[in-house]
Amino acid sequence: MFAIDLADDAQLFPLEVWHAEEFLAHMDRGREFIGRFIGLPDRVTDLASARHLLGSKAEEAARDGARLYGIRVDGTLVGGVLFRTFDADAGNCEVGCWLEPAAAGRGLVTKACRILIDWAFDVRGMHRVEWHVAAGNEKSIAAAERLGLTRDGVMRQNHLHRGVRQDTEVWAVLAHERAAARTA
Template structure:
């Protein structure tokens, strides 16, 4: 399969069901850090749940409804980005991310999300890309800001996570606000 370089030692690649063992090992290494704000760490707890989660995204991809990609540094899976939702008919999608602490602070998630949003707008003709994150997840909100997204609002206490209701911020960028595709 393909991979796209994010840095000399980092690549973005399609994450598939056959990566389940690697995905579980990654979740086990980063579970506490990832789980601070993202429910993914609570869903992927064994090999069956890892396969199930990746299989769900395989089905979403086949139905043109979502996609998932891994980020490797020096050959080790350390995070990922995804289209949590992808609705080509309405032209709306939601981008998301997660990362192990060892790979944080390098701009890998921002670069990977730029690639996804470029593809959504320039290849697929999407109109709107959204970003949903807990108000407490300052690093995630900083990515949305670096991507040039606009903070549109806060859904107050909209999501119960580990027994505490979380505020969810909605950020978005529209196709006409995104930089044009580079010319060949």
């Protein structure tokens, strides 16, 4: 398969079902850190659940829906990015991310998400790319800002995560805004 370099030692690649063992090991290493704001580690608890999640994402991608990509550093899976939703007919999608603490602070998520956003607009002709983030997730909010997204608003207490209701901030960028920012 293919990989896109994010740095000399880091690559972005499609996560597929046959990566289930590697994906589970990654979730086990980063479970608490990753799970502070997103439910992915709570859904991937054993090899069967890792296969199921990766398989369901492959099925969605086959229907031109959500897509899932991993980030490796020195050959080790340390995080990922995804199109959590992807509606080509409506021209809207949502980008998301996660990362182990050992890989944080290197700009890998920003670079990987920039690749996804550019592909959504330039190749697929999307109109709007969204970023949904728990209101307390300052690092993810900073990534949205670095990517040139604008905070559209807050959905108050809309998401139950580990027994606690969270506010979700919605950030977005429109195709014409992205084009103007690239030419500036």
